[in-house]
Amino acid sequence: MRAGSKSTQIADDLRKQIHEGKYQPGDRLPRVAELMATYDTRSRATLDRALQKLVAEGLLTVVHGSGIYVRRRQVVRRDLLAGVRMEYEAARRGAEVQAGLFEAMTGTDAKVDVTYEHAFAPEHIARLLDVDVECRLLVRTFRYVVEGNPHQVARSYLPAETAQRIGLSSADDERPGVGTIAHLIAGGIAVDRAELAFESRVPTAAEAADLAIPGGTSVFEHWRTLYRGCEPVEVSTAIVPGDRVAYKISVNFTEDNR
Template sequence: MSTFSGRPAYLQIADDLRSQILDGTLKTDDKLPSEPELMTDYGVSRIVVRQALDVLRTEGLIVKQQGRGSYVRSLRPPTRRVIGHLYNERPQSSPFASVTSAGGQRPEWDYQSRKTTASKVIADRLGIAPGDPVMRTSYRFLADDEPVMLSTSFEPLAITEGTEIEQPESGPVTGVVPRFDRIGLHITHVKEDVTGRAARPYEAETLSVPQGVPVLVIERTYYVEDRPVETADIVVSSARYLLSYRLEIPGRD
């Protein structure tokens, strides 16, 4: 191992292993050499090897399997979500159910709805006043019994209260678009803002987010013309979902 760089030994080892992962020498699901093997290969102590492996785990490049060792984590999520074509046709049910079923998996979700009041952030997104009544619904979405997505949605009760869609999951249909169609409000467009951040403890545990892997947070708002009628915060692991965009370019005149 070269020491002329002046970098600590554990960082040099991490650099070398990282390069092997990124250039494909070490591939997805490959097992890294054991700690004793790395100690011999690099001529360092066990604590230095462990520090190097901790760096790679923090970066989300490897995962540790208890009693088996460390393995290269897949850098490409297995599930592609095509944002630009999510609504090629007007949905008749939950988009999650449709997409999950199309992928050969069984969709399920559990939820809890309750009446509450809008915070300033939610009020701004819905175009209402802070403190106005809203229906808040928290979801946990599963594919083949495995939790894959969390969501919290808000709908102004000034629109839905007393209608057959007041309870988002207890009416005649599910899915935001077909639900609002039932009361004569036809959603015209959806806006999504996507950010990334570290997983919070509940998110990491529920979605099995590997250490060092960020979550994607999708702020989605449905509109009827210029009027927002539902907004939601959706959380998925970036280890599972790739947000893939396909946007049509208008033809030349």
Template sequence: MSATGEVENDLRRRVENGEFQPGTRLPRLADLMAEYGMKSRSAMDRALRALVAEGLLTIRQGSGIYVRQRHVVQRDFIAGLRMEYAQAIRDEVTEGGLFEAMTGTKTEVSTSYELIDADSRVAELLKIEAGTPLLMRTFRYTINGLTHQVSRSMMSTDLAQAAGLSSPSSERPGVGTIMQLRRAGRTPNRAQIMLETRMPSTVERDQLDVGRGTPIYEHWRVLSQDGEPLEVSTALVPGDRVAYVLNVDLTAAS
């Protein structure tokens, strides 16, 4: 094995056994070279960049190389949907927010609104013409200062107006989309979920602070009422920060 490979393996071991804790900065490149007896700066750089590509390390421009922070959240899609729907029917607002109620994890959420034209995939899911004006709401979830998930919700501008969604200040903690639609007189009675995995784009990699070798989950949700799509949402989550669980009662359909 090359010297670069040996250094890469040893640094990986030190990260994994906790010698270098998540969020901490690694020693300077010159110090690491001295510690490992390496004379080639490029060889040490290759070892570090290999670990960045794996997602173990991250580069902060002007600051150094850090051990990536990861908070793995367990999510049950079915239980989460049922919770959101039940609370919407009861018009019950969840203290602390739906994400926290579903996962037991506290998050900070920032929201932005934008008017867009429906692209071909969203148009197909909403059964509308491509280019139809839509309201897109973007929700960025952060855990301990690190972006965990970026979600986007899209619906017609007329429906958004009926739901009272005029600006980010319209959002309320604990009030999800199902409740918002119900208050607009359009209670969804079916949800379709599609879960996909892929490699992130450069922009997405920067948004989510993921290494080059880390895939992301992209899950799509369509809320419908009696076969009519009302809202489409999509969420991007780094593959090393979430564990999806499905608990199904096999006797429910018998």
């Protein structure tokens, strides 16, 4: 092992073995006593510092009462523009996307939990919706789990009057394959434009707990605002751990664009 503190040497060697595939995602590391013997250290604190460094990097996870495991990562690949187009085209035809929209967009077998609540508009949402902060909103929260792991928390913000007009009053009104665009169009609100924005940032403590995000892992937050002409009618946001998603954006050039 190369020069440096003992804990750094241990962390470097374990990291190398993980990257080289000696330890696969889901594998349990040898027990503490075995690791201490392997790395010729009598200091449990030294080994703990090395292991915690790799936990903070997102390479290891601690399962209390069981051991330390190489962390599994389910990376979902998404084309966000294609997803918006898919949702809009299905809504315009009055068709339902097979299974759920998220599943159709990502090719995953996701489980989703939906909750509804009414709340006043947070300041940043009020700005995007061009409403007063005292405006009552319907906030729909969607928690997605992929292969048993929390993957994404998404929220949709609709003025309460709009939600009532389009028939969204409780989570029972949600139907797989029918997205917000379809609800709006069916309710007579002809959305014709969407704006997307992206941000990478450090998660809050609540977000880290909600999504089981290891220390040192950032999140992607992407925003979508739906418009009817110049009027914003709905804002949605989704938060995903940065090591569980890969985004792409496809742009088609036609003869008219050249």
